[in-house]
Amino acid sequence: MNDRAPAPGGLALVQALVNTLDIESGADSLDTSEGLARFGLAAGEAEGARELRESLRAVCLAHAGHPAHRKVAPLGELLARAPLRVAVDEGGGAARLVPSTDGTSRASSSASPASPASPVPLAFRIAAAIAESLVEGTWPRLKACEAPTCHWAYYDRSPAGRGRWCSMSVCGARAKMRRYRAK
Helix, strand or coil: CCCCCCCCHHHHHHHHHHHCCCCHHHHHHHHHHHHHHHHHHHHHHHHHHHHHHHHHHHHHHHHCCCCCCCCCCCCHHCCCCCEEEEECCCCCEEEEEEECCCCCCEECCCCEECCCCCCCCHHHHHHHHHHHHHHHHHHHHHHHCCCCCCCCCECCCCCCCCCCCCHHHHHHHHHHHHHHHCC
């Protein structure tokens, strides 16, 4: 539904995960092998990815000033299993947070070992993307459409950061038409 440009940097991964479910039609790309492969997931990891997706959607709704769409696991709890480490470029000295796959915690978003298809579990990659976006100041601009039949994730590039819909021509037009008809 989104006619906006994708989110910058690692937030594109977060946005893509949230947008794997089309609420209006009920189509979930995590139900397909292609949809799972897009995120490097095995079939057994789909349920954990869905739980992570809905927690991310609730946070995106909160960024837009809306209540959660339903009761979800707190995102912080899901990401607590996703350790990060600081990687420093020896040549230039640049530092960044990256997913850590060493140590004792190798749990993915579904609390199972990483699949052979994905050397780095999805929750680890999501945590690194969120950390990167926090540093860049872009995290609060990843929002979810206020339309209850949509809740599609979009990156709000408006100067004031007050975007409300994923698409002005679809969800925005529908909301404005409903308000007009109600008058």
